[in-house]
Amino acid sequence: MKKIINKPENFVDETMTGILYAYGNKVTFLNGDKRILIKNTETKPGKVGIVTAGGSGHLPVFLGYVGEGMIDGCAIGNVFASPSATKMADMIRACDYGSGVLCLYGNYGGDNLNFEMATEEVEFEDIKTTMVRVKDDVASSSKENAEKRRGVAGMVYAFKIAGAAADNMMDLDGVTNVVKKALDNIRTMGVALTPCIVPEVGKPTFTIEDNQMEIGMGIHGEPGIEVGELKTADEIVDIMMEKIIGDIELNEGDEVSIMINGLGATPLEEQLICYKRVYEILEGKGVKIFMPHIGEFATSMEMSGLSITLFKLDEELKTLLRQPATTPFYTNYNK
Amino acid sequence: MKKIINKPENFVDETMTGILYAYGNKVTFLNGDKRILIKNTETKPGKVGIVTAGGSGHLPVFLGYVGEGMIDGCAIGNVFASPSATKMADMIRACDYGSGVLCLYGNYGGDNLNFEMATEEVEFEDIKTTMVRVKDDVASSSKENAEKRRGVAGMVYAFKIAGAAADNMMDLDGVTNVVKKALDNIRTMGVALTPCIVPEVGKPTFTIEDNQMEIGMGIHGEPGIEVGELKTADEIVDIMMEKIIGDIELNEGDEVSIMINGLGATPLEEQLICYKRVYEILEGKGVKIFMPHIGEFATSMEMSGLSITLFKLDEELKTLLRQPATTPFYTNYNK
Numbered sequence: 001m002k003k004i005i006n007k008p009e010n011f012v013d014e015t016m017t018g019i020l021y022a023y024g025n026k027v028t029f030l031n032g033d034k035r036i037l038i039k040n041t042e043t044k045p046g047k048v049g050i051v052t053a054g055g056s057g058h059l060p061v062f063l064g065y066v067g068e069g070m071i072d073g074c075a076i077g078n079v080f081a082s083p084s085a086t087k088m089a090d091m092i093r094a095c096d097y098g099s100g101v102l103c104l105y106g107n108y109g110g111d112n113l114n115f116e117m118a119t120e121e122v123e124f125e126d127i128k129t130t131m132v133r134v135k136d137d138v139a140s141s142s143k144e145n146a147e148k149r150r151g152v153a154g155m156v157y158a159f160k161i162a163g164a165a166a167d168n169m170m171d172l173d174g175v176t177n178v179v180k181k182a183l184d185n186i187r188t189m190g191v192a193l194t195p196c197i198v199p200e201v202g203k204p205t206f207t208i209e210d211n212q213m214e215i216g217m218g219i220h221g222e223p224g225i226e227v228g229e230l231k232t233a234d235e236i237v238d239i240m241m242e243k244i245i246g247d248i249e250l251n252e253g254d255e256v257s258i259m260i261n262g263l264g265a266t267p268l269e270e271q272l273i274c275y276k277r278v279y280e281i282l283e284g285k286g287v288k289i290f291m292p293h294i295g296e297f298a299t300s301m302e303m304s305g306l307s308i309t310l311f312k313l314d315e316e317l318k319t320l321l322r323q324p325a326t327t328p329f330y331t332n333y334n335k
Numbered sequence: 336m337k338k339i340i341n342k343p344e345n346f347v348d349e350t351m352t353g354i355l356y357a358y359g360n361k362v363t364f365l366n367g368d369k370r371i372l373i374k375n376t377e378t379k380p381g382k383v384g385i386v387t388a389g390g391s392g393h394l395p396v397f398l399g400y401v402g403e404g405m406i407d408g409c410a411i412g413n414v415f416a417s418p419s420a421t422k423m424a425d426m427i428r429a430c431d432y433g434s435g436v437l438c439l440y441g442n443y444g445g446d447n448l449n450f451e452m453a454t455e456e457v458e459f460e461d462i463k464t465t466m467v468r469v470k471d472d473v474a475s476s477s478k479e480n481a482e483k484r485r486g487v488a489g490m491v492y493a494f495k496i497a498g499a500a501a502d503n504m505m506d507l508d509g510v511t512n513v514v515k516k517a518l519d520n521i522r523t524m525g526v527a528l529t530p531c532i533v534p535e536v537g538k539p540t541f542t543i544e545d546n547q548m549e550i551g552m553g554i555h556g557e558p559g560i561e562v563g564e565l566k567t568a569d570e571i572v573d574i575m576m577e578k579i580i581g582d583i584e585l586n587e588g589d590e591v592s593i594m595i596n597g598l599g600a601t602p603l604e605e606q607l608i609c610y611k612r613v614y615e616i617l618e619g620k621g622v623k624i625f626m627p628h629i630g631e632f633a634t635s636m637e638m639s640g641l642s643i644t645l646f647k648l649d650e651e652l653k654t655l656l657r658q659p660a661t662t663p664f665y666t667n668y669n670k
Contacts, residue, residue, distance in 0.1 A: 002528050002545065002546075002639065003605060004568045004571060004601065004605040004608070004609060004640075004641065005567070005568050006568050006569055006608065011604065011608070014568075014607075014608045014611055015604045015608055017611045018606075018607030018608055018610045018611040018614075018629075021610060021624075022607065022610055057602075059602065059603040059604055059607075060603065064603075191339070193337050193339070210337065211337075230337060232340070232341045233339045233340050233341050234341055236339060264600065264602055265600035265637050266637070267338075267392075267599055267634065267636040268395065268664075269346065269391070269392065269394055269636065270338060270339040272349075272350045272353030272394075273339070273340055273341065273346070273349045273353055275353045276349055276353040276356055279356040279357075289356075292357045294353075294357055296631075301602040301604065302600050302601070302639065304337065304637065305339075329630075331666040
């Protein structure tokens, strides 16, 4: 296991301490709890709170998006493991500014169950909550079973939209509805070339031959839809874009944002080469790209590969996407 | 070679096209030349131009810093190879806004030679230039032979300082001097865990055993000062910080900026774990950190490892570092 770490069992705590030391002007631990990160800046009274939760090992997701204009709190568990319902409930309480809290998170068993329990718990304290699950990974289930799809990089767009809507003082139902609308228009698909190693496990999450790739693989190594010989960038993008475009109505004149998300070890150069192809495909369809996002947004530590997210926009979503945000790992740089 | 690319010989051109498609509102090719990227936004007449050049394969260095508040132009060569003097001269001409051009680049043979020729060429056209070489890598040569040191991640701070000084309408000598002062206060050291592959070569740039690391290795695989068994994050940071701090006068009450720079494949979690240790070492010395930079700033494609840069600040340098900048891969997010 070739990692620059100390004791594997301290991986998450030390990462969290690093975040606090680096960004203590923006974020802080809730009551010193190294598994709950909340905003450390002033919040308008009555703003809807936006929270998330999930396993560690995906930075910048989720922690890196706690801050102005995105999410207010994030509870995290061990690597690839959900945090407890108790931690989630503590976080929800801390992020209720009087108008309720939207719980916005990826569609994974542990997170679903724990958020159900956490929201039930705070209900008795008269804290209103809504829950929206991100299910953007088109490779993880068929369109007919879209309810079973996993949440991946598309959640970064969801955080951005929710945060902007809440900043505009929309009420809880309003924020919830606009995020649902955004998610109806978000699709992601990924390809993995190499696995990653969970520090406390010490062995790769899966194996993949030296000349192979897996299209549609999940960010925890969940099986994809096609294992095969490594193809060219253009061929890989074509396969992914065909699947994405086949899942959403896209017409000439539409505007979309595109996120090319490196899974951890994939160079920016390769991401840009893939973006070039995405651009050409969309240009051929008369679809314009607004505010592309290229870089690492939702990773699996040192996994090699990337995902493409398409986010179809209307005027409201464009305005919300464009609105300022400043978090440790997201700045609205494309204004 | 496990890369998401098309033909290796098109690697650089396709990366450049991706940049143009993504950030065409900020940057453009000079006269359609895919090896010269210049700013695409309005420049105040009489501003000093800031340019750089070097080999491809280090994104976000160098191309990602062309934009508002940093550099005005960048000429690039093939992977890890210098661009020609002719391209550099073309770029210098394009980035002269009437007050001369600072050529700010890493201390490598090809880049040195070609910038010498390029500046001589434009001299006949009455374009004033100055040259400043970045030599921040303390592992690449002894303190007595600091002139021979290579330029690595510290150049990102140099771009930021130069860009801000030029934006403040300092003249060419003023910008040159403030960058020299900044560089006198910048030290970097790196550690590599795995090599990278130059696409057209198809084989790793060097070999390193599965349980080994190389401290002080250069970003092109130049030999370091110590090859040994992989140590813990704290041990690695301690070695690097001892070398860095031994190279610069650092006193209680001083302020520094710290850059933790992933070389390509190293997860943000590991970078934060290292940042934690750096913070603790400096705290123990009564040294405060201002505007930490954590992420990938100067990479070697998929190389695994990281570097630490220490930038000792005074009030002038703090003000310049804090000043706004907006480029495709740098936004002054830590205001």
